Amino acid sequence: MAIFSFKQARLQDFYASVFRISSMRFENEDTFRKLSRSNKESIFYKKYSDAIEDIKPQFGRKYPLLIDGKDVMPGNSFKHTSPLDTRIILGYFPSGSLKDVKYAITSASKMFEIWRKIDYQERLKIFASAVKSIVAKKFELSAWITFESGKNRFEAMSDVDEAIDFMRYYSSEMVSNKGFVADTKSARPSERSKSVMKPYGVWGIISPFNFPAALTIGMCAGALVTGNTVVLKPASDTPIVGYLFTKIMMKAGLPGGVLNFITGSGNIVGNAIVQSRMIAGIAFTGSKVVGDMISDESNKLKSRLVIAELGGKNPVVVTANANLDNAVEGIIQGAFGYSGQKCSATSRAYVHKDVKQDFTKRLILRTNKLLVGNPVNSKTFMGPLINSTAYSNYQKYSRIASRYGKVLAGGKIKRDGDLKNGFFVEPMIVEGLPHDNLLLKEELFVPILCIVEYDKFDEALEQCNKSEYGLTAGIYTDNKQEIETFLQDIQAGVVYVNRTSGATTGAMVGCQSFGGWKASGTTGKGTGGSYYLSQFLQEQSQTIVVKRSEQRKKKH
Secondary structure, three states: HHHOOHHHHHHHHHHHHHHOOOOOOOOOOOHHHHHHOOHHHHHHHHHHHHHHHHHHHHHHHHHHEEEEEEEEOOOOOEEEEOEEEEEEEEEEOOOOOOHHHHHHHHHHHHHHHOOOOOHHHHHHHHHHHHHHHHHHHHHHHHHHHHHHHHHOHHHHHHHHHHHHHHHHHHHHHHHHOOOEEEEEOOOOEEEEEEEEEOOOOOOEEEOOOOOHHHHHHHHHHHHHHHEEEEEEHHHHHOHHHEEEEHHHHOOOOOOOOOOEEOOHHHHHHHHHHHOOOOEEEEEEEEHHHHHHHHHHHHHHHHHEEEEOOOOOOOEEEEEEOHHHHHHHHHHHHHHHHHOOOOOOOEEEEEEEEHHHHHHHHHHHHHHHHOOEEOOOOOOOOOOOOOOOOHHHHHHHHHHHHHOOOOOOOOOOOOOOHHHOOOEOOOEEEOOOOOOOOOOOOOOOOOOOOEEEOOHHHHHHHHHHOOOEHHHEEEEEEOHHHHHHHHHHOOOOOOOEEEOOOOOOOOOOOOOOOOOOOOOEOOOOEEOHHHOHHHHEEEEEEEEEEEEOHHHHHHHH
């Protein structure tokens, strides 16, 4: 196996050159910002444009499942089209069967007995090689994300950058925690004790469409780097990046069967993974409905850990003491970035009555200037929704907004020119909805922002917290007391104050751990944070009684 071919002497070079760790400090990839700081934006635009042209000849190819290190081609397949133009066939993917799922889980289970025993430093070398390949292919992967998910070039690159960050950060965490092995206090002079964290086994990774690189790779990385094996089921709307990632890991030296890639419907493939007794844990990002089903099924079989991020209904407060220009910019980014298809998307804005009119006027003007269109276009801010279901939901919610509130901007689908074959809609702002309206309660996953006027600060906080979700939240104010009260009382796992890059969005790996409270998550430990990896490990306390001669050596 390639895994045993690395030389120990390469370890320090790996730390320095690939992981960019200086004194174990992690650095984010952040491609566009770094190029911009060096006045090299033109390089970014050219490489992205070149990558778009490079991947087009690959459209329409047939993809296999990747199980036990082998290509598997079942008889049935599904057509994978682009949301920006459904006439574009990106590829054909296998519709995995129960037999395929069983094969993948069995392969992962067999390889676990090998992979778990390999020193973590050897695993990190494979990660280093894979990261190097992902960095080299970042523009190609970004181009695929644009066509698969409809993200503009900046959002697509950020998606890939975050995936790179997850792999580097989790690797650095393994190093700083010494593989999660630590000496403990000896109960007696004759004993030597230590705590050893060990992997659970096979993990089912079920990833969402909205971050096909970051969340797919991030969840897989957490399981793999800690010594677990993986059966990966990506979202059927965005399977290509998951396939490419699996191939990159295999080429980097990951033994066959450690990471298995399988596509197909959630009803067949997803359920088979969830219901298998050979699955030790499940990492899932998606809707609360599916997450609750996964937890219920897991509890029926046995005590099994489920790491799930289950969405949000994320509020922001704009007080009378806010910088309104900053608030408008942050809320625009948070509500309408990636067409509102983020679990952290800004959904509810509680605005003080003294500034509501001025704030709303500025917000509408700014929203109306946003370019909705083909995400390949460098000036496009908002691309299409992911599929026909989201498209229909937007239209349904728009009707509800018009009936029960006042639509201030947007609310219509866009079918002009080249947009007629995609799922394009306008960013929408609505006010005047009753507090119990479903647009203020349910996660919508479309670009709709609900504005609510408030009088007293504690009333705004109460409304923010009056939700079953608790993922992200934000506030805009220059009043220190309001900031302190908000930070103390808000019920959310990720909180931002006066942030223009995203009122409730834009967490960076290693900077803002990302995880929710209440119905937004199952563990309370966020991705990209220092507590995340320990969830893939179980503790074993080891005590060895030593001979008296060894005790004397210890004293001297």
